[in-house]
Amino acid sequence: MFTRRSCAICAGFEINCCKAAAPGQAAATRPDPFDIAQSDHRVPPRKIICREQDMHDAVPVICSGWAASVTLLPNGRRQILSFLLTGDMVSTALLFGSTPNSVVETITAVEYRTFRRTELKSLVFARPDLMDAFARIWVDEKARCDELIIDLGRRTAEERIARLILHLRGRLIARGLVAREAVTIDFPLRHHHIADAVGLTPVHASKVISEFRRRGLLVISDRSLTILDPDGLRRLAELRR
Amino acid sequence: MFTRRSCAICAGFEINCCKAAAPGQAAATRPDPFDIAQSDHRVPPRKIICREQDMHDAVPVICSGWAASVTLLPNGRRQILSFLLTGDMVSTALLFGSTPNSVVETITAVEYRTFRRTELKSLVFARPDLMDAFARIWVDEKARCDELIIDLGRRTAEERIARLILHLRGRLIARGLVAREAVTIDFPLRHHHIADAVGLTPVHASKVISEFRRRGLLVISDRSLTILDPDGLRRLAELRR
DNA sequence: CGCTTCATTGATCAATCTCAACTCGCGTGG
DNA sequence: CCACGCGAGTTGAGATTGATCAATGAAGCG
DSSP states (O other): OOOOOOOOGGHHTTTTGGGIIIIITTTTTTOOOOOOOOOOOOOTTTTTOTTGGGGEEEEEEEEOOEEEEEEEEETTTTEEEEEEETTTTGGGGGGTTOSSOOEEEESSEEEEEEEEEHHHHHHHHHOHHHHHHHHHHHHHHHHHHHHHHHHHHOOOOOHHHHHHHHHHHHHHHHHTTTTTTOOOOOOOOOOHHHHHTTTOOHHHHHHHHHHHHTTTEEEETTTEEEEEEEHHHHHHHOOOO | OOOOOGGGHHHHTTOOOOGGGIIIIIITSOOOOOOOOOEEEEOOOOOOETTGGGGGGEEEEEEEEEEEEEEEEEOOOEEEEEOOOOOBSSSGGGGGGOSSEEEESSSSEEEEEEEHHHHHHHHHHHOOOHHHHHHHHHHHHHHHHHHHHHHHHHHHHHHHHHHHHHHHHHHHHTSSSOOOOOEEEEOOOOHHHHHHHHOOHHHHHHHHHHHHHHHHHHEETTTEEEEEEEHHHHHHHHOOO
């Protein structure tokens, strides 16, 4: 079983079915987790966790590390639909047995835990409080989805990349995985991840990031990100011109 | 109260809370609809139905006509997140009181019906069968959202437009609003709607559509769409090169 | 040590945008 | 009834953004 610091904002914890969540700091404020089947996995970087078919009865939650949900097009192009961070459920739609047309790929080493879909579903449905927690996760997921549509449809390369970076940082902060005031944070994404997430080529992403560095906005190096000019970056991310 | 032919696949009917659904053809196969508050509205084309704030306690369902959920950017650009057709719920996330960052604009004249959020929510949650129906709607919505991300991120203007048209047609057919074999269908979208939906400028959308016409794939004119070469269009929509 | 992945940079190309001009149809008000 | 303005579609020219191709070097890893 994994040990983590961040169970308190994990999807599995909010829905209170993750056994790892109970023994630690959570015990005082929470009832015992529901006893539903779960299985734990450890995967190295750059591996595929689950393909379309594997998902029929399993709902995975990321316990640690970074992954991405990516769609592969017949012509070899890739689009990352979302990054999955520590504490993320892979997809809320899985609870209803929808077959995703994407694949989950690890970026760093990843620990994840899968729950039995049917069990998890009946548990969530049986309890309004769990359903509310679940709904919150779902609404978040949808909101990010909409944001990405706007980014891809109507924003420039610079704006997209600036926004991606700020959004990721925001999610990490919201999860308590990064201090709000931290200037430098772990950042395992390669340029090709960024490119695939915002609909650009790795070459162009590299050019934009280099330009950001040149302008003193941020530095990405050695698997870490340093935001030197948060306001400048935010201005860029919000609005062109 | 509105009269319609298509209640059988309306979101409001599936969740069985729309009073209009019961008296007609549905009575035989369905129990009486649940008695929750609803209010009916009629709006002319090119009007905004609901802004962000109006939505606090209302969940609208389109009874007839076409509308679009659109986001307005500070620099004047627009992105259509989804088209809303007869029978569509504006957004499943509304059930959970999420505030959308989009506005619903009518394209044709629209009739819609709003339900009280809290009532609808407790009704759906109380009954697993309704919840399943609701979940299906939600999963559909998310799937279309993901598709759009892929389109905007990784497909050309031609592919995007071809796919949009085929998808819309597919939805209309699935709803029984259009015969599967129909060659010409009602199509009230302006070029700027298409452009805003697939992240292009109206002029470029116009050029692509003209090119489609020149190649004998389809004709859009006089508020109707004729697909002359469905296979050619499908081939184009699937895969570049 | 050799291999692969990754980042960088420059040159050139292609897709799409911007700007502009023109047309058409429609509704409105004089 | 006509003039007018407006929204919409078309088309062309030129500008811009981002893609493609190619070469190079650095870093990680068996």
